[in-house]
Every structure is written in C-alpha cells, then in structure tokens.
Amino acid sequence: MLRFALLAILIPLIARMFWRAVDHFIEGLAGNNAQPGHPASRPQAPPQGVQMVRDPVCGTFVQPERAVTLLDGRARVFFCSDACRDKYRARPERVEGRTA
Numbered sequence: 154m155l156r157f158a159l160l161a162i163l164i165p166l167i168a169r170m171f172w173r174a175v176d177h178f179i180e181g182l183a184g185n186n187a188q189p190g191h192p193a194s195r196p197q198a199p200p201q202g203v204q205m206v207r208d209p210v211c212g213t214f215v216q217p218e219r220a221v222t223l224l225d226g227r228a229r230v231f232f233c234s235d236a237c238r239d240k241y242r243a244r245p246e247r248v249e250g251r252t253a
Contacts, residue, residue: 203216204216204217205217206220206231207231208220208231208232208233208237209230209232209241210232210237210238210240210241211233211237213233213237215231215232215233217231220232220233221233221234221235221237221238223238223241223242225241
C-alpha cells in the first residue's frame with residue numbers, strides 16, 4: 154500500500170519534469186523565449202560597436218539616445234537618470250564657477 158502511494162506521487166512529478174524539459178527544449182529551438190521572468194525577456198546589451206557615453210556623476214555608461222541630457226555651456230552632458238542630472242546641477246563648483 155505504501156509503495157502504491159509513493160508511486161502515485163512520484164509518477165506525476167517525474168512526468169511533469171519530463172514535459173517541462175521537453176517544452177523548454179522546443180522553445181529554445183524555436184527561439185520563443187519572451188516569457189516574463191525568462192532571461193531572454195530582459196533588456197539586452199546593445200550590439201557591439203554602439204557608441205556609449207559616461208555619466209559624470211556615477212560613472213555608468215549609457216547609450217546617448219537613451220540618456221537624460223543637459224546642455225552645460227556649449228557641451229551636452231549625458232546622464233543615466235534624472236537623479237544624477239539633478240546632482241550634477243547642484244554641485245558646488247558649478248555654482249562657484251557662475252558667481253566668480
């Protein structure tokens with residue numbers, strides 16, 4: 154009786170694991186990986202050779218077309234976020250440079 158109960162539990166579990174493995178294998182062959190939480194559904198790194206710019210506040214590299222920008226004098230400065238742009242605007246040397 155105990156053996157029957159164990160088999161009744163193990164057979165469905167093994168069958169489910171098998172079909173999930175087969176399903177993932179088929180999805181991999183088909184390239185159908187756009188499921189939530191799947192690594193392939195995350196934003197991908199930019200293709201090789203894309204020009205990146207460095208955020209002067211935190212040092213993060215960002216693509217210019219996705220960056221938050223600020224015109225500082227004649228130079229355009231690129232930031233990874235609004236928070237970094239605001240920190241750059243509030244830096245003391247910038248304020249002293251204007252008043253001096």
